[in-house]
Amino acid sequence: QVQLEESGGGLVQAGGSLRLSCAASGRTLTSYSMGWFRQAPGKERDFVAGINGNRDWRTGRTYYADSVKGRFTISRVNAENTLYLYMNDLKSDDTATYYCVARPGAATMTERGVWNYWGQGTQVTVSS
Numbered sequence: 001q002v003q004l005e006e007s008g009g010g011l012v013q014a015g016g017s018l019r020l021s022c023a024a025s026g027r028t029l030t031s032y033s034m035g036w037f038r039q040a041p042g043k044e045r046d047f048v049a050g051i052n053g054n055r056d057w058r059t060g061r062t063y064y065a066d067s068v069k070g071r072f073t074i075s076r077v078n079a080e081n082t083l084y085l086y087m088n089d090l091k092s093d094d095t096a097t098y099y100c101v102a103r104p105g106a107a108t109m110t111e112r113g114v115w116n117y118w119g120q121g122t123q124v125t126v127s128s
Contacts, residue, residue: 002026002117004100009122016090016126022083022100022119030054030078033107035063035115036085038096038124045099049074049085050109063109067093092128097121 008020020036035050050063051074062074073086083100101115108114 002029002102004102004117004119006098006100006119006122009098009124011125011127012090014091014126014128017086017088018090018124020085020087020098020100020122020124022085024081024083024102028078029081029102032102032104033109034076034083034100034102035107035109036074036083037099037101037112037115038094039099039121040093040096043096045112047110047112048072048098050107051076051083052106054078055105058106065110087124090124090126092126095124095126097123 003025005023012018031053033053036048037045038048039045048065049072052058052061071089076083099121100119103116
């Protein structure tokens with residue numbers, strides 16, 4: 001069984017930066033697809049960013065929601081079994097609970113239903 005634990009959320013002013021971390025346990029996720037979703041109050045849980053696991057030509061390929069392209073960067077350190085999300089130039093619209101996700105093999109990153117494992121979430125609040 002895979003467990004995911006997010007950390008790094010907090011309160012930040014608009015224009016600031018945060019780094020979210022997702023520590024995985026239970027098994028090594030080198031070949032897993034991993035990603036981040038977020039959910040603001042009263043809104044649906046939306047895809048933020050995703051990254052492929054180690055597999056064929058798609059290894060390490062990244063995907064981003066249009067709203068965060070150029071501001072957020074997803075990365076993973078397989079030796080640490082950890083996923084990161086670097087968030088720069090934060091805006092009030094980025095305020096949400098951020099969830100780490102994972103699934104074995106490939107994934108259609110943007111679809112909530114394909115992800116097998118979810119963390120409990122970490123809150124990010126951006127003040128204007």
